[in-house]
Amino acid sequence: MKKVLFTIALLLAAGFSSAQVKNVKQAKSLAEDVKPNFAEAQKLIDEALENAETKGQADTWNVAALIQKKINEKEIEKAYLRQPYDTLKSYNSLYKMMNYFLKCDELEQVPNEKGKVKFKYRKNNAATIMIERPNLINGGSQFYNLGKNKEALDFFGMYVDLAKAPMLEKEELAKKDTLLSMVSFYACLSASRMNDYPNAVKYGTIAKNDKTNGQDAMQLIAEAYKGMKDTVNWVQTLKEGVQTYPSSPYFFGYLIDYYSNSNKFADAMSFADQMIAKDPKNAYYLYVKGYLYQSMKNYDQAIEFYKKTIEVDPNNAEAYSNLGIAYWSQAVDYESKLTLNLNDPKYKGEQAKIKKFYENAKPFLEKAKELKPNNKELWLNGLYTVYYKLGIGGPEFDELAKEVEKAGK
DSSP, X not given: OHHHHHHHHHHHHHHHHHHHHHHHHHHHHHHHSSSOOHHHHHHHHHHHHHSTTGGGOHHHXXXXXXXXHHHHHHXXXXXXXXXXXXXXXXXXXXXXXXXXXXXXXXXXXXXXXTSOOOOSSHHHHHHHHHHHTHHHHHHHHHHHHTTOHHHHHHHHHHHHHGGGOGGGGGGOHHHHOTTHHHHXXXXXXXXXXXXXXXXXXXXXXXXXXXXXXXHHHHHHHHHHHHHTTOHHHHHHHHHHHHHHOTTOHHHHHHHHHHXXXXXXHHHHHHHHHHHHHHOTTOHHHHHHHHHHHHHTTOHHHHHHHHXXXXXXXXXXXXXXXXXXXXXXXXXXXXXXXXXXXXXXXXXXXXXXXXXXXXXXXXXXXXXXXXXXTTOXXXXXXXXXXXXXXXXXXXXXXXXXXXXXXXXXX
């Protein structure tokens, strides 16, 4: 009895599989009809794509791609005839078609029972992809402009990934496609907008040597590694960025911050010296070296490099601010080490030295205020303290006092 039931089960399974094969053929016929029924064709092919027997056949995926190709062609035909058409539907069918062609080719690469590989569809499908592939950029651009980053990444990513697809190997797209790095950048940017860090790194790596967007791509790679808390690759990317794009303050600045925050001042100084040696008149490099000395409380050296910065860039408000704060810090340090009382004969002379530090700080903090009056973090507290220590009163001090009080609330 069990043997009979098992035989019946096998017959039912075979019948169902045969029905699915018929579905594939019928789906193709419906899509190619003069008046195509895409809804029914899609329904039939979707069933075949799920069936255990037919989903492993290249023919099934080829027909699935053909249906999408026909849907796309129908929308384009409407556009030519100036009839209402669905642009996104057209692009989505194009994207699905590419995916189905790739799956079809993947299945065709599997050796048959004789160990041979025969490609029935590759040549024609590859030709279709080569014609339609540029439209992936248009689709990605439309989704990107709509703020649909997931879809934009799908399209841009598909365009880039096809360059290394086995079925297009003869085209040598990785070498010949002049748009590849640009599209890779937008794939990277779309991924970054979603905090999709692995894809940001994947596509950014292709785009980082692009003449137009390479610098931004490398920044996005660095941000991705930072987001993944991959410090090793983050620091390595920053170093590469400094070498590749030395004029960009991003890589140098973040690298110096990393060294400083990790108390690796020797490494930071060494790197700063390397950059200054390459570009001695670079105000930013000089400023950073002053900043490093200031962080190490070596105020004399900090003052020296801030002054060098100002010589190169007379409008550098940050350098004026830090220069004033360096003098202010010298006053605080000097005063903290004094043990003299009011009756000591040396007391007056020591207070004069402290006052001199504040006097030195005053014009630089005032200059920072002049250059960036709205950036009060650069000068407000420092200038208020300097005026107070020097006994400067009047309307200017009163105004500073009001601003300090307001900032404290």
